[in-house]
Amino acid sequence: MFATVKTALLTGAAVLAAVPAFAEEVNVYSNRQPELLQPLLDAFTEETGIDVNMAYLSQGLVERLQAEGDRTPADLVFTVDISRLDAVVDAGLTQPLMSDYLKEHVPALYHDPEGQWWGLTTRARVVYASKDRVADSDITTYEDLADPKWKGRICTRSGTHEYMLALSAAMIAHHGEEYTKTWLQGLKGNLARKPEGNDRAQVKAIWAGQCDISLGNTYYMGQMLEDPEQIEWANSVRMLFPVFEGGGTHINISGVAMTKSAPNHDNAVKLIEFLASPKGQEIYAEANSEYPISPESKPSELVASWGTFTPDSLDLRELANLRDDALRITQEVDFDG
Structure with missing residues (x-):
């Protein structure tokens, strides 16, 4: 089972069973360290009331999604490095997402033209x-x-x-x-x-x-x-x-993609848009010591002290x-x- 970020996090070795259908939730597979995401997901839940259930998969993320097929409980995939994002897309495991809000907050260089993936932070x-x-x-x-x-x-x-x-x-x-x-x-x-x-x-x-x-x-x-x-x-x-x-x-990016099935599609869209918002960008970038994607957001004081490029x-x-x-x-x- 998934665990909400309010309780415990799954490891990639755990057996992921189907998740009961709740009205307000979104399910995430991630190969990013859980502690790097939790402050952001907690803030999203506090603002929207939508629980985020996260499974940490240090390896085999694509293989897991392929095995689960249309039955996957995952709505979103979080990963780092453009090649890993691209691998999820190339495997036919994602669906396009376009919204005016995302296009406004994420520069064209940092998202797929068809919306198959969206960058969140840069390094x-x-x-x-x-x-x-x-x-x-x-x-x-x-x-x-x-x-x-x-x-x-x-x-x-x-x-x-x-x-x-x-x-x-x-x-x-x-x-x-x-x-x-x-x-x-x-x-x-x-x-x-x-x-x-x-x-x-x-x-x-x-x-x-x-x-x-x-x-x-x-x-x-x-x-x-x-x-x-x-x-x-x-x-x-x-x-x-x-x-x-x-x-x-x-530079390279951390990013997110929506799975092809996405059982909680609308909530997943809300989470991605929160990630791209000035508030979400600042929380995520500061928690990870990375640079925010959105030109409206400033890096943390520590990151800014390293200089510009x-x-x-x-x-x-x-x-x-x-x-x-x-x-x-x-x-x-x-x-x-």
């Missing part, structure tokens, strides 16, 4: 740099990361992780496959160690003196500053916002379409080897 993939060993002006572009001057000074997570693949896909979009292959070879040649761990583990490695720079999403800074063990790591680095040559800073204007769907090419090239150069 930039930036360079975490040692405050002691790297100057602000040392890195201005992602292309710089392949410069031999960084040999033995870079740490990163696996090149096959979705976040790294999205960056490589963007490099393909800007420069083509051959350039990207050479760039990945150069980046690999500059690594201080074999790719391992998550984005925060790379910052820890900088703090420990194992490398001087790493790649990471902006919101990890907020997470580290909230963890007593990791505050020292966070304070040892600064964030630099590189750009692509001829482009802007690489110009987002890359690439069509996010292009990143999703190039994901397989990015994976192939990453494996060809044996990036993780």
Whole structure:
């Protein structure tokens, strides 16, 4: 059974049974950490009286929806990374949703033209740099990361992780496959160690003196500053916002899509519109240390303190379409080897 956000949250390993039909509820499948969503869902329930039932599925979200078919109790899918959103759409598991309210509050760059998915927050993939060993002006572009001057000074997570693949896909979009292959070879040649761990583990490695720079999403800074063990790591680095040559800073999104069946369709629409509202945007962005999608909403004081940047204007769907090419090239150069 689903659990309301007022009680407990399901795990992906739990068996999800059909949900009894209540008048005022909406059911969510999410691979985002529950604690990142709960403040937002609580605020929605308080404002509307509609209960939100959430199942956390760390893996197998698409497979779960495929197995349940038209019987799925899920109305909405929450996920991160455009390729994961696109995978749900490509599997034929969503339905289009268009409303004047959503189009007004979500810029065209951050939603599917047919309304199959809607972005909620953005994050930039930036360079975490040692405050002691790297100057602000040392890195201005992602292309710089392949410069031999960084040999033995870079740490990163696996090149096959979705976040790294999205960056490589963007490099393909800007420069083509051959350039990207050479760039990945150069980046690999500059690594201080074999790719391992998550984005925060790379910052820890900088703090420990194992490398001087790493790649990471902006919101990890907020997470580290909230963890007593990791505050020292966070304070040892600064964030630099590189750009692509001829482009802007690489971004990705968290987003939502409505399932094809959506048994609580109208309530699901209300939740999505709340997510896009100034109030919903500010709650969601602050809880996640991310940037709000809506131009009407401001980032939290913490996020604003990191500085401003110009987002890359690439069509996010292009990143999703190039994901397989990015994976192939990453494996060809044996990036993780």
